[in-house]
Amino acid sequence: MLEQLHVKDLALIEDVWLDFSAGMTVMTGETGAGKTALVGALKLLVGERADSSAVRSGAAEALVEGMFKDAGTEVLVKRRVGADGRSRCVIDDEMASVSALGERIGPLVDLHGQHDHQALLRPATHVGYLDRWIGETAVAALSVYRTALDGYRGAVERLAELEEASRSAASELDRLTLMVDDIARVDPRAGEDSELEAGLPALLHAERLAEAA
Template sequence: MIDEMQVSNIALIREATLVPSAGLTVLTGETGAGKTALLSALKLILGERADSSTVREGEALASVEARLFDGPHDTEGFTVQRSLSAEGRSRVKIDGRIASVRELSERVGVMMDLCGQHEHQRLLDPAHHVAMVDAWAGRSALEALDAYRACFKASRAAAKEVRRVEEASRAQGSRVEEARFALERIGEVDPKPGEYEELEELLPRTEHAEVLVATANDAHASLAAEGGALDAVNSAVAELSRMATVDRKLGDIADALSDACISLEDCANELRAYRDGIAFDPRELARMRERYSDLKGLLRQWGPTMDDVFAMRDRSQELLSLVDDGDEQIKKAREALGAAEHELFAAAKALKRARNTAAPRFCHEVGRQMARLEMGSAELVWESRDLPRAEWTPVGPSSYELLYRSGAGLT
């Protein structure tokens, strides 16, 4: 609710402050007094679309500031400010923080409802009547509605599955032949998950095994053979260590070279192990090449990845299973649909019961308020009409409407 609103340069208003009183506040005045301008200011606070024509003529900027409380238990409240330039640029702040118009609408727009002539027609739209009753009824209706919607969604999914298996069981010609060919070809190769990626990594190493062995062997010899790098470094370490008694700095260098020798020895050992671990087998290389070629062929037909190939295999198996065992598949799908429909009808019955229990009480309470407004014997009447199953919607299995009866015996 609004605690206070300050308006600047809105239409006819240069400066105005609105402080609603407790209970009902009525704004009156002659034509041109500014009542519509105040409503325009309220719309800006609610996050509605801004029009530069709202800015007072001759002014560069219009603004509206308001302090609001979010319900009776809110003791702190929050402030909203919205400004509109003559060029049509709108700025929003909530509690001094820059915000968007959408955030303003979501925060404040739900707190107030503007009703004006030819402006607000929700009360006349039957589509909104059931939502009002559900919201008023609270947990009993809303839980029943959630259960109904879940069953409605499940029934739709089951019906879709029936259509799918029926269509698949009727599949003929090229689709079936393509599935049979794919299943046969993929089955011949029989690819394993991760196999293609492993071959991509191993095949180049196997193809260049001789060169890799020679390279590792030469590198190992350069390090560890007689007269190699290790001998040269060890000789340098010995000379430097001998002279370290004369100059300590040479001893430090000798220690660093000793550490380097350890690293060089580790590298030499790794090179030897790498060299000895590579075995060149022409027959294994030929097998790997043939296998890689087969897998590559599958990728060219159903790729670009092996996951696509596996997906094609699964789809083909499913299609042929439906074709070969269509009657059984259709039977199972129809049974599942029947079970889903049974649950849906039970949920629909519970939803209708919850609404038809709450709606008369809702109408009675509205009638009491109309009586306080001295509307005589006027009342609301709840009308519920069951719909054929084909016309059910996520809202419910019936059409609902709140009818206004101006007096006894009248509608």
């Protein structure tokens, strides 16, 4: 369910916030009021192609934000489209790809209209429809699954960190082993450093001593 929509500098829209409640919402207006622009904003949030020509004249970029509720969880998504054609997506304060945006929000929005593809034709939406048809049992199972998935992903990240630490430790061990081998080849004697320091002045003045001799 779409709970809130924020559109800024998109087509004719300068800056507008819309709050939605449960049930049906109807928006009407004369030609040029911005109805099509709002639909275009929703299309951006479901991962459709961004067109820089849709950025409001004089603006550096267009911004569309949407707050959705999915199985009791709020999801905040943002899509920025620059006048230079660059597009950036954010899902719950984390950068995301356009395809990831479509996969996450696409199943929550069904756009009906001429030439618009229908959600029923997208296999990725079928599981969501089945979950909603099953009801609370599916919602509870989905919550358990997501918790387990988050735990798994956290474990994978931790494993990667430990493996990297292990590789770093192995590299440091190799470096220290080489140093020990070098020292062993030199085979230093106790007190040798004092002898070398005592002979250093003679070495520094070796040329003068040779000339004097």
